[in-house]
Amino acid sequence: MPVKNVFLSVLLVAFCFFCQAQDAYKLNLRVTGRNAYLSSIHFNSPDLTVYIDPVGRLIQDYDVRVNDYYDGIDDDGHNTRFTTINSLGIEHYTNFDWNELRGKIKTIGGLTVMYYDRFDRDELIGKIKSIGDIKFIYYDRFDRDELLGKIKSIGDTHITYYDRFDDDELIGKLKTVGNTQITYYDRFDGGYNTGKVKAINGTTANVIWHRHL
Incomplete structure (x- = not known):
């Protein structure tokens, strides 16, 4: 096969792999009057939305159909925790696991959820x-204090925030998710709107944003 065709084939394979990776999940960006944050990740396989908070904790209060719960027969810390959500199986870490893992979701819909533990940095x-x-x-701890603990990337999607080099009223607010940029009214143009979301610009293949008044 000619070198040119080999090169094109490699590029095609790489492009297809990238597209599949992008299509595997979508990040949901929630925009309110005064804030913007990543609220959930939707996985295409299985068809599942996982809710997270801005500092990387899994939110377990799902507004969906809960089919079954662990009951009194279980004696390993499962009690009152659900076992299925919309027919997708749920497994939790139990009392036999490390303290920092107990009660957390371990698998959901066949997806394994792993957490940073005692062998990682305290923060x-x-x-x-x-x-x-x-x-x-x-x-x-190697980043700026005002960014400590915030999500830096999910998969290949990089996430940034306004920091000490920006106006005080913007520090800590979400700035970019991939190529999607969030701007806010500041002290120079905001008046009563200072700190509120001004605009969402740019597009990112696996980021969907929703405005909520």
Whole structure:
């Protein structure tokens, strides 16, 4: 096969792999009057939405159909925890696991959920480390103080925040998710709207944003 065709084939394979990785999940960006934050990740396989908070904790209060619960027969810390959500199986870490893992979701819909534990840095313990093949990275002690503990990337999607080099009223607010940029009214143009979301610009293949008044 000619070298040119081999090169094109490699590019095609790489492009297809990238597209599949992007299509595997979507990040849901929730925009309110005064804030913007990542609220959930939707996985295409299985068809599942996992809710997270801005510092990488799994939210377990799902507004969906709960089919079954562990009951009094279980004696390993499962009691009152659900076993299925919309027919997808749920497994929790139990009292036989380390303290920082107990009660947390271990698998959901066949996806394994891993967390940073006692072998990681203190500021990361208990945070989501991965869901399935999707890795979570956080700003840590080697970053600026105002970023400590915030999500730095999910999969290949990098996340930034306004910091000490920005206006005081913006520090800590979400700035970019991939190529999607969030701007806010500041002291120079905001008046009573200072600190509120001004605009969402740019697009990212696996980021969907929703505005909530």
